[in-house]
Amino acid sequence: MTVPPQADPPVGPGSRDAQDVAAAAARARVAAKLAAAGSPGSAVPHPEARSVPEATVARLAVYLRALGDVSATGAETVSSEDLSAAAGVNPAKLRKDLSYIGSNGTRGVGYEVSRLIRQIELVLGLTQRHAVALIGVGNLGHALAGYGGFAGRGFPLRALFDVDPDLVGININGILVEHVERIGEVCAGLDVTIGVIATPGAAAQLVCDRLVAAGVRSILNFAPVVLQVPARVEVRKVDLAVELQILSFHVARRGDDQVDPAPPAARNGPAVPAVVRR
């Protein structure tokens, strides 16, 4: 394993918090109010959903997976209660979420599985494939490149980049690793819309800038750096350290509370109904 210059760059000011769902929601929430204030009945041929809250978008993806499971069982319809249980959310929340995308369930029956899947895919923009580029074919990058979940879910990995001369030129899963200098031309040529950054933190901003220059509009960042991007570019960050630290907080919290309340078993027993009961 190459031991890269681990460290963190000086970083810069004036950025955005891509991790913060609520803030992103606020940003994304563009006024979508239709002028049609007239009749409540709405005879409009626009069953167009109103703007979808960011929090809902995140859950739609989860619903989609749950729907896949349901579909695998052969069921043709599913109730909000069942589906919400599978997705781990409140039934009312699920129904409201689905209502945002102009959903049509059938009262007394539930949601038609296949129809709902199509609808969510449509809203999430999954009907068109999004070419993905991955930059940084190291430890993590290799794992990601070899992961079938990309293409399997409509996100074909089309380009790989690195600076390491030992890596540039090799093939991974049939994809040639290009030099990072070529991000611009290659991404533009392949019409890459999503970039995944798996380089060390020090290189992330530079790589990000190149991606943006190449017209990439969405970036998934694994490097522990807050990326600075123009407003039109969407960044999502996956930060292992942050996740662990959040978990640590809860361990400490509960640890103080009680170390060993009720260890094993006892799981199924008390049918706690709703999600939270405190």
Place this chain on the structure above:
Amino acid sequence: MTVPPQADPPVGPGSRDAQDVAAAAARARVAAKLAAAGSPGSAVPHPEARSVPEATVARLAVYLRALGDVSATGAETVSSEDLSAAAGVNPAKLRKDLSYIGSNGTRGVGYEVSRLIRQIELVLGLTQRHAVALIGVGNLGHALAGYGGFAGRGFPLRALFDVDPDLVGININGILVEHVERIGEVCAGLDVTIGVIATPGAAAQLVCDRLVAAGVRSILNFAPVVLQVPARVEVRKVDLAVELQILSFHVARRGDDQVDPAPPAARNGPAVPAVVRR
């Protein structure tokens, strides 16, 4: 009646959406006992502030990293403005966040870097090391196991598990891969508090159950499954597919209005981005 999804155990509801920050916040918001008679001067060993919002906890981890950067520059103090810029948040938000942990900045000066780092580490429970166990040493698991960011940030990886006979028994970074059956005894013996699941989705719930039985209170889940756990266990999910789909949504969203240098209010007229018609 619809058939329950195969992947899901009987267990019933009571699942939780670890990804959802806001909801988690509500859940985690437990009234802290300390009435906070806090005198400004000294930090008692119990600086446990009043209950810290979940959203704030997530950002504290980010601040911590930013503080590391600042510290590396040699600065002894940092203003909320500078630090917030480095962390990519609003200065007021940062100050409020820090106020939750009973922070003591100095007015007219800023925050003492080293003190603030210690304070955040204390609140996040990073003063005690958390032994981590990783289950599923496959594609992703290997990358994680080889990653220095674990131990480097106070989360020593102490145990590895898998079912594959070819993997059980090998050493990775000096850690022996144990058979998954031994989760219970090994984790209990090493006092593992955080479990990381990197198995295929089908095995995740089973592994999760074992971890819980072993007394693990926090789980980081990479498998695309909604885990069912008792309320006292905290789960956080990292789901690549979900992240990509969220990005996809935004691509579709923004893709419609093309390059748009200025962010004018002209967006009002052409309605609704939500549903993409193609």
Place this chain on the structure above:
DNA sequence: GCTACTTTGTGCCTGCGTTCACGAGCGGCT
């Protein structure tokens, strides 16, 4: 020692997100 300036800490307001509760439609049963 007093004034002016800097920066924190926070009260208040706004708005999003979640949840409850209930009306509205739909299928099935008698």
Place this chain on the structure above:
DNA sequence: AGCCGCTCGTGAACGCAGGCACAAAGTAGC
């Protein structure tokens, strides 16, 4: 055909989070 029961869709209430703006508190300068 009509009634009954099931489940969706959503209006309204509530609570949390974000952000502005200002008073408090400390520093630096004179």
